[in-house]
Amino acid sequence: xxxxxxxxxxxxxxxxxxxxxxxxxxxxxxxxxxxxxxxxxxxxxxxxxxxxxxxxxxxxxxxxxxxxxxxxxxxxxxxxxxxxxxxxxxxxxxxxxxxxxxxxxxxxxxxxxxxxxxxxxxxxxxxxxxxxxxxxxxxxxxxxxxxxxxxxxxxxxxxxxxxxxxxxxxxxxxxxxxxxxxxxxxxxxxxxxxxxxxxxxxxxxxxxxxxxxxxxxxxxxxxxxxxxxxxxxxxxxxxxxxxxxxxxxxxxxxxxxxxxxxxxxxxxx
Amino acid sequence: xxxxxxxxxxxxxxxxxxxxxxxxxxxxxxxxxxxxxxxxxxxxxxxxxxxxxxxxxxxxxxxxxxxxxxxxxxxxxxxxxxxxxxxxxxxxxxxxxxxxxxxxxxxxxxxxxxxxxxxxxxxxxxxxxxxxxxxxxxxxxxxxxxxxxxxxxxxxxxxxxxxxxxxxxxxxxxxxxxxxxxxxxxxxxxxxxxxxxxxxxxxxxxxxxxxxxxxxxxxxxxxxxxxxxxxxxxxxxxxxxxxxxxxxxxxxxxxxxxxxxxxxxxxxxxxx
Amino acid sequence: xxxxxxxxxxxxxxxxxxxxxxxxxxxxxxxxxxxxxxxxxxxxxxxxxxxxxxxxxxxxxxxxxxxxxxxxxxxxxxxxxxxxxxxxxxxxxxxxxxxxxxxxxxxxxxxxxxxxxxxxxxxxxxxxxxxxxxxxxxxxxxxxxxxxxxxxxxxxxxxxxxxxxxxxxxxxxxxxxxxxxxxxxxxxxxxxxxxxxxxxxxxxxxxxxxxxxxxxxxxxxxxxxxxxxxxxxxxxxxxxxxxxxxxxxxxxxxxxxxx
Numbered sequence: 141x142x143x144x145x146x147x148x149x150x151x152x153x154x155x156x157x158x159x160x161x162x163x164x165x166x167x168x169x170x171x172x173x174x175x176x177x178x179x180x181x182x183x184x185x186x187x188x189x190x191x192x193x194x195x196x197x198x199x200x201x202x203x204x205x206x207x208x209x210x211x212x213x214x215x216x217x218x219x220x221x222x223x224x225x226x227x228x229x230x231x232x233x234x235x236x237x238x239x240x241x242x243x244x245x246x247x248x249x250x251x252x253x254x255x256x257x258x259x260x261x262x263x264x265x266x267x268x269x270x271x272x273x274x275x276x277x278x279x280x281x282x283x284x285x286x287x288x289x290x291x292x293x294x295x296x297x298x299x300x301x302x303x304x305x306x307x308x309x310x311x312x313x314x315x316x317x318x319x320x321x322x323x324x325x326x327x328x329x330x331x332x333x334x335x336x337x338x339x340x341x342x343x344x345x346x347x348x349x350x351x352x353x354x355x356x357x358x359x360x361x362x363x364x365x366x367x368x369x370x371x372x373x374x375x376x377x378x379x380x381x382x383x384x385x386x387x388x389x390x391x392x393x394x395x396x397x398x399x400x401x402x403x404x405x406x407x408x409x
Numbered sequence: 410x411x412x413x414x415x416x417x418x419x420x421x422x423x424x425x426x427x428x429x430x431x432x433x434x435x436x437x438x439x440x441x442x443x444x445x446x447x448x449x450x451x452x453x454x455x456x457x458x459x460x461x462x463x464x465x466x467x468x469x470x471x472x473x474x475x476x477x478x479x480x481x482x483x484x485x486x487x488x489x490x491x492x493x494x495x496x497x498x499x500x501x502x503x504x505x506x507x508x509x510x511x512x513x514x515x516x517x518x519x520x521x522x523x524x525x526x527x528x529x530x531x532x533x534x535x536x537x538x539x540x541x542x543x544x545x546x547x548x549x550x551x552x553x554x555x556x557x558x559x560x561x562x563x564x565x566x567x568x569x570x571x572x573x574x575x576x577x578x579x580x581x582x583x584x585x586x587x588x589x590x591x592x593x594x595x596x597x598x599x600x601x602x603x604x605x606x607x608x609x610x611x612x613x614x615x616x617x618x619x620x621x622x623x624x625x626x627x628x629x630x631x632x633x634x635x636x637x638x639x640x641x642x643x644x645x646x647x648x649x650x651x652x653x654x655x656x657x658x659x660x661x662x663x664x665x666x667x668x669x670x671x672x673x674x675x676x677x678x679x680x681x
Numbered sequence: 682x683x684x685x686x687x688x689x690x691x692x693x694x695x696x697x698x699x700x701x702x703x704x705x706x707x708x709x710x711x712x713x714x715x716x717x718x719x720x721x722x723x724x725x726x727x728x729x730x731x732x733x734x735x736x737x738x739x740x741x742x743x744x745x746x747x748x749x750x751x752x753x754x755x756x757x758x759x760x761x762x763x764x765x766x767x768x769x770x771x772x773x774x775x776x777x778x779x780x781x782x783x784x785x786x787x788x789x790x791x792x793x794x795x796x797x798x799x800x801x802x803x804x805x806x807x808x809x810x811x812x813x814x815x816x817x818x819x820x821x822x823x824x825x826x827x828x829x830x831x832x833x834x835x836x837x838x839x840x841x842x843x844x845x846x847x848x849x850x851x852x853x854x855x856x857x858x859x860x861x862x863x864x865x866x867x868x869x870x871x872x873x874x875x876x877x878x879x880x881x882x883x884x885x886x887x888x889x890x891x892x893x894x895x896x897x898x899x900x901x902x903x904x905x906x907x908x909x910x911x912x913x914x915x916x917x918x919x920x921x922x923x924x925x926x927x928x929x930x931x932x933x934x935x936x937x938x939x940x
Contacts, residue, residue, distance in 0.1 A: 224673070237606075288775070299750040332503055379507055
């Protein structure tokens with residue numbers, strides 16, 4: 141399981157979990173489920189174009205995810221129209237399908253990009269993954285207080301002198317980078333699970349924001365390592381374990397909290 | 410470019426499925442948009458993708474798989490209150506997509522169908538099983554008739570659930586029947602353009618039609634017409650695309666989704 | 682003595698509509714001022730303009746020192762991993778980028794602030810699980826922890842029961858007693874009558890302001906509201922109630938007293 145040619149996969153997966161744990165915490169806190177769902181979709185045609193033109197995937201992913209951020213910010217400015225947004229996302233997916241079919245690697249690339257293919261990671265993917273896997277956590281930590289305060293109430297952050305527009309844009313940017321990094325590993329459809337399952341569970345379990353952030357990252361790491369180990373052991377796809385374990389984590393956390401709430405707790409006085 | 414278009418069995422099959430999907434999805438889509446249930450349509454599509462994968466694995470007609478899981482999804486949705494927690498819903502859908510990944514993996518490795526993922530998720534009208542056209546047309550007609558039967562109470566309960574209840578409408582029954590119809594529409598759309606693109610046929614023509622008219626009956630007819638235009642146009646363009654890039658057909662789904670997108674954009678422009 | 686807040690000739694237009702016209706008033710340090718008006722009369726717009734969130738078409742706002750703000754409605758998910766003490770601590774430096782480290786001093790300042798609003802026992806409670814009155818008090822602590830000279834509150838009593846509202850008013854009276862000017866908006870002035878020194882009344886975009894005892898009089902209020910208003914004294918306290926619409930013979934009296 142830790143043979144050299146798989147080691148790259150483990151390293152990249154670990155970095156993916158780090159970035160997703162940090163970004164996912166604020167996805168849950170800022171209730172940006174939609175963005176976490178939309179940005180991987182927006183990144184998908186970028187990866188497909190990279191396959192078509194023979195460029196390293198990460199560049200196509202990052203470029204398309206950044207375009208996605210621009211699209212989201214533009215949609216946010218006007219009144220959001222659900223139908224238009226949904227159609228734009230579906231059109232991006234269809235564009236990705238076109239690129240893949242023109243590349244001649246339609247069949248296997250569709251599966252890899254939608255559901256992930258962690259052990260296809262090569263040594264050339266390590267450097268950009270390290271860069272993003274370090275940059276996203278550091279940036280989230282540096283922006284921790286404004287991100288937190290504007291999640292609670294944007295006007296409170298504005299009164300204190302924070303520029304909420306910039307904070308929003310920063311968050312979407314970090315989310316896009318994390319999504320671009322995670323997409324080849326978990327697939328476009330399961331980035332959401334990796335980001336929100338562990339973070340959602342952590343937010344349900346702990347009251348302190350810093351402790352919850354730490355737990356979110358820890359659970360994301362545990363999730364992706366378990367998914368990879370199980371995938372290696374069974375030969376089943378890692379995406380299946382990612383989606384299933386994320387749901388199990390979140391539901392278990394909810395049930396635990398409900399059970400605890402049912403008993404009177406002394407800390408409530 | 411179009412040599413053999415009208416004589417090809419495959420093309421006729423594709424036109425039948427695409428047309429049937431467009432007609433039912435257009436009509437159901439109008440009510441989906443009116444009821445603000447776009448998310449439900451999207452969720453059902455994600456869930457039904459597992460059914461599509463399962464039917465490839467078992468070697469049965471994909472319509473059965475899509476519809477079976479779509480019904481299960483509809484059952485799950487009807488148990489939920491509206492809008493309680495998109496986070497929880499998203500995470501549960503993720504588990505469903507994980508299941509799709511697993512089933513597709515089995516379909517690919519056990520049955521050697523390398524294109525399984527592409528067929529289920531992005532659709533492949535030209536490789537639909539030969540009998541599927543007639544089945545799609547029959548179920549679309551049945552769906553439209555059923556929609557016609559419940560359209561009055563459905564409309565009333567979409568506009569004002571409280572008022573409908575006072576008038577003696579069984580809101581739960583109406584909502585349940587509608588979810589079944591929605592599952593059927595998603596099934597046909599998934600057959601036509603694939604599970605994750607089915608939202609396009611469901612929402613696009615309907616939203617465009619509602620931009621042009623506010624009368625529900627007219628909107629249904631218009632949405633069905635626009636949908637059929639997009640579906641058939643997509644089939645024709647894909648057929649012609651042999652000539653664009655030698656030896657390689659562009660995906661039908663891409664053309665259909667692109668046409669839907671343009672139709673919606675044009676309809677939005679008109680109002681502005 | 683310089684004023685904590687001076688507003689003069691303020692005119693604000695939103696979406697082409699004139700929401701405020703030629704509004705002027707001033708708050709001395711330690712003043713407790715009610716901003717009274719019906720829903721939609723422009724109270725929130727006035728507060729937002731003072732905060733600098735809206736730009737005035739004419740007139741000026743002069744503030745002396747920092748300002749604290751308690752927003753109208755905060756919808757917090759019960760699952761949010763943010764405790765009362767975290768929200769108060771964000772009042773110190775919530776806008777700042779960079780890494781922060783826990784410090785004993787910060788902890789002490791936050792604890793003192795929570796004690797000042799009688800919430801020390803709830804410091805580790807999630808903010809999403811606090812009652813309406815408790816949340817208002819945490820928000821007041823959040824606003825006050827950076828030691829502003831002016832505190833603005835947008836309808837803090839709107840969804841509170843009588844007791845919680847009275848406790849908030851008593852707390853704000855203490856705050857004003859320590860030299861912070863308080864400007865509090867409300868559609869009902871009764872809960873504030875025992876505490877406020879002055880009031881600004883907003884109607885149709887125009888403001889009338891003055892000391893409480895000058896404004897809270899039957900003839901003044903009746904004219905402001907365009908409806909007969911009774912000012913009555915019960916158990917040594919003043920209450921404002923709507924009359925039955927008829928012009929009464931005792932309208933010339935300032936206060937009708939019920940023995």
